[in-house]
Amino acid sequence: MTDCRICAGPLTEFLDLGAQPNSDAFPRPGETDGEFFYRLAVGRCGSCTMVQLMEEVPRERMFHRDYPYVSSGSSVMREHFESTARQLLATETKGPDPFVVEIGCNDGVMLATVSDAGARHLGVDPSEGVADRARARGVRVRTAFFEEATALDIAATEGRADVVYAANTLCHIPYLDSIFRGLDALLKPDGVFVFEDPYLSEIIERTSFDQIYDEHFYFFTARSVRNMVRRYGFELVDTVRLPVHGGEVRYTIARQGARVPTAAVAELLADEDHKALAEPATLERFAAEVRRIRHNLTALLTRLRAEGNRVVGYGATAKSATVANYCGIGPELVSCVYDTTPAKQDRLTPGSHIPVRPSGAFSDHYPDYALLFAWNHAQEIMSKEEGFRAVGGKWIVYTPEVRVL
Numbered sequence: 001m002t003d004c005r006i007c008a009g010p011l012t013e014f015l016d017l018g019a020q021p022n023s024d025a026f027p028r029p030g031e032t033d034g035e036f037f038y039r040l041a042v043g044r045c046g047s048c049t050m051v052q053l054m055e056e057v058p059r060e061r062m063f064h065r066d067y068p069y070v071s072s073g074s075s076v077m078r079e080h081f082e083s084t085a086r087q088l089l090a091t092e093t094k095g096p097d098p099f100v101v102e103i104g105c106n107d108g109v110m111l112a113t114v115s116d117a118g119a120r121h122l123g124v125d126p127s128e129g130v131a132d133r134a135r136a137r138g139v140r141v142r143t144a145f146f147e148e149a150t151a152l153d154i155a156a157t158e159g160r161a162d163v164v165y166a167a168n169t170l171c172h173i174p175y176l177d178s179i180f181r182g183l184d185a186l187l188k189p190d191g192v193f194v195f196e197d198p199y200l201s202e203i204i205e206r207t208s209f210d211q212i213y214d215e216h217f218y219f220f221t222a223r224s225v226r227n228m229v230r231r232y233g234f235e236l237v238d239t240v241r242l243p244v245h246g247g248e249v250r251y252t253i254a255r256q257g258a259r260v261p262t263a264a265v266a267e268l269l270a271d272e273d274h275k276a277l278a279e280p281a282t283l284e285r286f287a288a289e290v291r292r293i294r295h296n297l298t299a300l301l302t303r304l305r306a307e308g309n310r311v312v313g314y315g316a317t318a319k320s321a322t323v324a325n326y327c328g329i330g331p332e333l334v335s336c337v338y339d340t341t342p343a344k345q346d347r348l349t350p351g352s353h354i355p356v357r358p359s360g361a362f363s364d365h366y367p368d369y370a371l372l373f374a375w376n377h378a379q380e381i382m383s384k385e386e387g388f389r390a391v392g393g394k395w396i397v398y399t400p401e402v403r404v405l
Contacts, residue, residue: 001053001054001055001056004045004047004048004050004052005050005052005056005174005175005176005217006045006048006050006052006176006224006227006228006231007045007047007048007050007227007231009045009046009047009048010045010046010047011043011044011045011046011052011054012043012044012046012280013041013042013043013054014042014043014044014280014283014284014286014287015041015042015209015212015283015286015287015290016039016040016041017040017041017042017209017212017290017322017325017326018039018040018325018326019037019038019039019040019325019351020037020038020039020040020213020214020321020322020325020326020351021035021036021037021321021325021350021351022036022057022061022062022214022321022350023062023213023214023215023318023319023321023322023350024062024067024068024069024215024318024321024350025061025350026068026316026343026344026347026348026349026350026356027347027348027350027353028346028347028348029347029348029355032348032353035350035351036061037351038055038057038214039054039055040053040055040212040213040214040322040326041053041054041055042054042212042219044278044280044283045224048224048227048228049221049223049224049227049278050218050220050224050227050228051200051218051219051221051224051278051283052174052217052218052219053212053214053216053217056174056217057214059126059145059173061214062172062214062215063126063127063145063172064126064127064128065127065128065129066127066129066343067127067129067130068341068343068344069106069130069318069341070106070107070130070133070341071106071107071109071110071130071167072106072107072109073340073341074377074380075380076244076377076380077109077244078109080242080244081109081110081113081167082109082110082113084110084165084167085110085111085112085113085114085117086113086117088100088114088163088165088194089113089114089117089119092162092163092192092194093119093162093163094162094190095162097120097159098119098120098162098163099119099120099121099122099158099159099160099161099162100114100119100120100121100122100161100162100163100164100165101121101122101123101124101154101161101163101164101165101186102121102122102123102124102164102165102166102167103124103146103164103165103166103169103170103179103195104124104125104146104166104167104168104169104172105123105124105125105131105134105139105141106125106127106130106133106134107130107133107134107137108123108133108134108135108137108139108141109137110165110167111123111134111139111140112134112137112138112139115137115138115139115140116138120158121139121140122140122141122142122154122158123139123140123141123142124141124142124144124145124146124150124154125141125142125143125144126143126144126145127143128143129343131143142154146173146179146182147175147178147179147182148178148179148181148182148185149182150182151181151182151183151185151186152182152185152186154186155185155186160186160187160188160191161186161187161188161191162188162191162192163191163192163193163194164183164186164187164191164192164193164194165193165194165195166193166194166195166196167195167196167197168196168197168198168245168248169195169197170195170197170218170220171197171198171216171217171218171219171220172215172216172217173217174217174218176218176228177232180229180231180232180234181232183232183234183253184232184233184234184255187255189255189258190254190255190258191254192237192252192253192254192259193234193252193253193254194250194251194252194253195250195251195253196242196244196248196249196250196251197218197220197248197249197251198211198216198219198220198245198246198247198248199220199221199241199247199248199249200219200220200221200277200278201221201247201271201272201275201277202246202247202248203219203246203247203286204277204282204283204286205247205400206246206247206399206400207286207289207290207293207399207400207401208246208319208375208399208400209286209290209293209322209323209326210317210319210320210322210323210373210399211246211319212322213318213319213321213322215318220249220251221272221277221278222236222239222249222251222265222268222269222272223269223272223277223278224278225251225253226265226269229253230256233255233256234253234254234255234256235253235254235255235256235257235258235259235261236251236252236253236261236265237252237253237254237258237259237260237261237262237265238250238251238252238261238262238264238265239251239252239262239264239265239268240264241268244376245376246375246376246399249268293398293399293401293402294326294327296398296401296402297323297327297329297398297402298327298328298329298333300396300402300404301329301333301334301371301396302333304368304369305332305333309367309368309369310335310367310368310369311333311334311335311367311368311369311370311371311396312334312335312336312337312338312362312367312369312370312371313334313336313337313338313354313370313371313372313373314337314338314339314359314362314370314371314372314373314374314381314385314395315337315338315339315372315373315374315375315377315381316337316338316339316341316344316349316356316373317373317374319373319374319376320337320349320373320374321349321350321351321352323373323398324349324351324352324354325350325351325352329352329354330352330353330354331352331353331354331355334354334371335354335355335367336354336355336356336357337349337354337355337356337357337373338356338357338358338359338361338362338370339356339357339358339359340358340359342358344356345357345358362385362388363385363387363388366387366388366391366393367393368392368393368394369393369394369395369396369404370388370393370394370395370396371396371398372395372396372397375397375398375399378395378397382395
């Protein structure tokens with residue numbers, strides 16, 4: 001792909017992370033033949049500044065019945081979504097019959113709070129497995145990909161929405177033209193679209209290149225979001241920095257003229273200008289730092305194993321697929337990965353084929369070192385696994401640089 005998916009402007013590639021598998025496709029042992037691979041590379045649009053993948057992976061390969069990610073798997077994220085739901089209900093629902101729609105509702109952790117408050121709601125998610133979890137919580141879910149046709153049907157059968165919300169979902173969707181046409185049909189005249197996704201500034205500052213994988217097609221900034229939504233008759237009216245998932249921004253979008261943008265929007269735009277965020281030189285420096293981390297991480301792991309240490313991974317995350325495959329980390333360097341998700345356990349990590357074990361088995365035989373793939377949950381994990389440090393175990397992290405804790 002050489003043209004921007006937002007404005008058809010020219011894309012310039014600045015980082016190539018090589019051949020990568022589907023980040024959430026965990027094969028069973030002995031069933032690794034025929035794994036799907038694609039080239040994971042990132043470019044910047046010279047017109048609207050949107051940073052995006054150079055190659056699109058078909059959505060059906062990523063989001064399907066057996067999609068293993070569960071939003072409520074972390075207590076921190078459960079609290080975050082419950083708090084978000086309460087805030088949206090308090091500030092954005094109006095009238096006697098408020099209606100809240102969530103794109104990519106996953107296991108319904110956010111909408112369950114909306115449901116418990118008695119507000120009308122609907123989740124839209126293409127993955128039947130997690131949708132069933134949401135239904136078990138009492139959440140209404142339509143199993144589908146959200147796009148213009150979906151939105152038109154919801155508006156016709158359910159009425160228009162006060163709020164449409166999406167968390168760690170919009171950046172997954174290349175076809176945003178259809179999304180925004182759908183939002184225009186679904187939102188009330190004074191309704192808002194609220195979404196939160198990884199923030200490019202945080203990715204660059206933390207050198208968290210593992211935030212780049214097949215499911216993350218776009219890497220948003222306030223400027224690129226503002227440029228994007230104006231194309232569809234909307235305006236960016238608020239921004240909030242969030243600490244979750246290694247640093248995100250919550251964007252609030254309204255129809256042009258419906259609301260006056262808050263001071264936070266101008267402040268974030270000014271900060272991005274000051275940092276020269278998404279400028280070619282900034283992105284080239286980021287790419288050089290990524291290559292340095294690959295060298296340092298593989299050198300450290302190779303040395304530790306040569307010295308006879310047992311090294312494991314912690315967190316079979318989608319992010320870990322990027323790290324393992326880009327850095328060439330397999331079972332010879334990291335003997336296994338411990339994870340809390342039952343759907344991933346007793347399988348192999350995508351592409352690198354490292355065995356995945358239940359996290360409860362981590363304490364059965366503590367390793368010498370644990371490579372923390374789930375670094376965005378570091379505090380929660382380290383608190384849970386205090387026994388590991390008590391016996392002399394050491395954590396390895398690789399953002400913003402490779403170090404042993």
